[in-house]
Amino acid sequence: MTCDDFLGDFLVIGAGVSGASAAYELARHGRVFLLEGEAGPGYHSTGRSAALYTRNFGNRVVRALNAASLPFLLDPPPGFAEHPLLTPRGSLTIATAEHRAAIDQLLALGGDGNEIREITPDQAVEMVPILRRERIAFAAYEPDVMDMDVNAIHQGFLKGLAARGGTLVCGAAVTAIERRGGAWQVATASGGAFAAPVLINAAGAWADVIGRLAGLAPIGLVPKRRTAVVVDLPPGVSPRAWPAVDEAGEDSYFKPEADALMASPGDATPVPPGDVQPEELDVAIVADWLERATHLEVRRIAHKWAGLRSFVADDAPVVGRDPTAEGFYWLAGQGGYGIMMAEALGRATAALVATNTLPADITAGGVTATDLAPDRLRR
Numbered sequence: 001m002t003c004d005d006f007l008g009d010f011l012v013i014g015a016g017v018s019g020a021s022a023a024y025e026l027a028r029h030g031r032v033f034l035l036e037g038e039a040g041p042g043y044h045s046t047g048r049s050a051a052l053y054t055r056n057f058g059n060r061v062v063r064a065l066n067a068a069s070l071p072f073l074l075d076p077p078p079g080f081a082e083h084p085l086l087t088p089r090g091s092l093t094i095a096t097a098e099h100r101a102a103i104d105q106l107l108a109l110g111g112d113g114n115e116i117r118e119i120t121p122d123q124a125v126e127m128v129p130i131l132r133r134e135r136i137a138f139a140a141y142e143p144d145v146m147d148m149d150v151n152a153i154h155q156g157f158l159k160g161l162a163a164r165g166g167t168l169v170c171g172a173a174v175t176a177i178e179r180r181g182g183a184w185q186v187a188t189a190s191g192g193a194f195a196a197p198v199l200i201n202a203a204g205a206w207a208d209v210i211g212r213l214a215g216l217a218p219i220g221l222v223p224k225r226r227t228a229v230v231v232d233l234p235p236g237v238s239p240r241a242w243p244a245v246d247e248a249g250e251d252s253y254f255k256p257e258a259d260a261l262m263a264s265p266g267d268a269t270p271v272p273p274g275d276v277q278p279e280e281l282d283v284a285i286v287a288d289w290l291e292r293a294t295h296l297e298v299r300r301i302a303h304k305w306a307g308l309r310s311f312v313a314d315d316a317p318v319v320g321r322d323p324t325a326e327g328f329y330w331l332a333g334q335g336g337y338g339i340m341m342a343e344a345l346g347r348a349t350a351a352l353v354a355t356n357t358l359p360a361d362i363t364a365g366g367v368t369a370t371d372l373a374p375d376r377l378r379r
């Protein structure tokens with residue numbers, strides 16, 4: 001195979017939700033190859049999330065990007081998905097008396113079209129009857145938190161990419177990257193070679209590894225492991241109408257997962273990029289919290305996993321051209337918000353590539369190219 005066999009306009013490395021969204025948008029502008037090292041897309045962070053759309057989660061930049069994705073997620077283009085991408089869930093935050101300040105902070109994030117309201121402890125227990133009433137002094141409810149159909153979002157981008165003439169290549173772990181003859185030349189473990197003048201680094205936890213292969217300075221990405229478990233509920237107890245629940249002052253949270261509960265200790269342990277697995281200690285921490293916060297007895301963990309949330313120093317994503325390398329764009333640092341931000345970040349990436357500006361709705365939300373720029377982290 002020669003390089004010319006796989007000459008495109010854009011190479012996107014990593015077919016998680018971020019790379020899929022960027023590839024989908026870039027395919028409007030030219031020939032895209034989306035390169036994925038695993039046998040299929042979605043094996044890493046994208047396939048391991050809690051699947052919640054929480055507009056009020058993350059810092060100012062993240063919250064604006066969450067909001068910018070919302071119109072698409074609520075009303076995707078015809079044929080994108082067969083079912084709604086978002087379904088109502090709601091989110092309940094409970095607090096003991098000493099954590100009143102956390103409830104006030106949460107309430108302060110509410111606003112027009114973005115409701116967060118204080119409810120009584122009795123109302124909280126009415127919503128989620130397994131909660132221990134004696135542990136709740138204050139509670140706040142966010143009705144607009146939603147469940148995301150992550151698979152439908154991811155597959156929608158990939159199907160749309162194919163419909164626009166782009167190509168997903170799996171089993172194509174990138175092993176070497178070089179700028180030659182006005183193009184990025186990329187070699188893969190399977191022997192395939194690809195070239196294009198523009199390269200998008202959407203390799204998730206491996207983004208600094210990809211940068212290093214291209215000879216670039218790191219953005220200081222830190223992958224952090226987060227654990228999740230699924231526990232069964234007693235027979236006859238259906239959580240389907242319950243909101244997600246978290247407790248101020250504790251990192252743990254739970255949410256309904258069909259007829260069971262998905263719960264996480266909210267761990268954020270820095271680790272090298274890899275195929276992370278849950279640690280027993282983290283599983284024990286969340287089981288202990290479930291027993292303290294609710295009347296459940298956690299006898300058996302039905303399922304458990306761990307995934308990576310990758311952050312840079314200021315916890316905002318990194319999107320834009322590397323000023324030290326022509327045609328090399330970063331799309332990294334999505335932290336714990338990468339599914340809900342994916343649509344906005346894909347559009348942002350394509351707009352920066354095509355016009356060197358961010359889409360108008362994103363700037364109108366208060367996000368500037370400097371907020372996202374890769375070199376902000378190297379100053």
Ligand SMILES: Cc1cc2nc3c(=O)[nH]c(=O)nc-3n(C[C@H](O)[C@H](O)[C@H](O)COP(=O)(O)OP(=O)(O)OC[C@H]3O[C@@H](n4cnc5c(N)ncnc54)[C@H](O)[C@@H]3O)c2cc1C
Nearest residue numbers: 014016017018037045046050052174204307337338339340
């Ligand atoms: C427990 C947990 C809960 C979460 N909850 C939420 C939530 O509720 N809401 C939310 O929005 N987000 C959540 N997240 C975060 C979200 O999952 C991530 O931000 C998002 O999936 C990141 O997507 P990505 O495409 O950037 O990364 P990934 O999905 O990891 O994709 C990167 C891809 O790059 C590929 N790759 C790496 N190196 C190479 C190479 N050399 N060659 C080719 N391919 C390569 C990898 O194989 C991988 O498929 C959660 C994460 C975890 C772990």
